[in-house]
Amino acid sequence: MLPNPFEKDCPTRQILDRIGDRWTVLIILTLSDGPQRFTDIGKRVEGISQKVLTQTLQSLVRDGMLTRTAYAEIPPRVEYELTKLGRNLAETVAYLDRWAREHIDEVIKAREAYDGVSA
């Protein structure tokens, strides 16, 4: 009998609940290129709203993935940078990114084949 590895509060679930939204992983991957400011992140992660960008960045700071540095200038400048923990996660999700780019074609083909049969 196989064990039951995914109880309600196992680490995997907690992390997945945290990064398993539409944007968190994309932001982490974006910041792999180095520290960037609020607006630039928003531009690179195409389509994210200001509100959700704010929320996501805040919760990433809270979880120790990012640091937030505000410079007292006019106009204001705020930079976000991956922490060691964040860079560590970034490497891990980079595997997923790579997998996606390498295998998306297979997925699309499988989907078309499946839909073709039932259609």
Add this chain to the structure above:
Amino acid sequence: MLPNPFEKDCPTRQILDRIGDRWTVLIILTLSDGPQRFTDIGKRVEGISQKVLTQTLQSLVRDGMLTRTAYAEIPPRVEYELTKLGRNLAETVAYLDRWAREHIDEVIKAREAYDGVSA
């Protein structure tokens, strides 16, 4: 100027939109242990409802991640098994699983530290 790697329809987004729900990754990880039947998957992925398990399995079959094999017996038996593509993805998300188990403590500590300051 850094490029903009995450346009609306880039492969990464498509895959993340697909596996970035509460359950897909957990099911894939569960099936890494070998083919299993409907009810057993439901037991191991604690808390998933029957409806969502059905939906998730179907879309994974559609995307070429799983095969579904129904045996004409009484009572019925249906087994799900990772395809080559699915096993490939399973290896990748296994990194995430491992990361979660190794770093959840750091995340929780960071969170407590953060909440402690602002509270």
Add this chain to the structure above:
DNA sequence: CGGCATCCTCCCGGATACTG
């Protein structure tokens, strides 16, 4: 520029009941 605050919509996923 980098946020909040507010309102509102959509749809994921839970609960329940029924079927081959």
Add this chain to the structure above:
DNA sequence: CAGTATCCGGGAGGATGCCG
């Protein structure tokens, strides 16, 4: 056992407007 069908609430997240 392995689904299907239906109803429903909550929360993610988009749109808009204001502020230091």
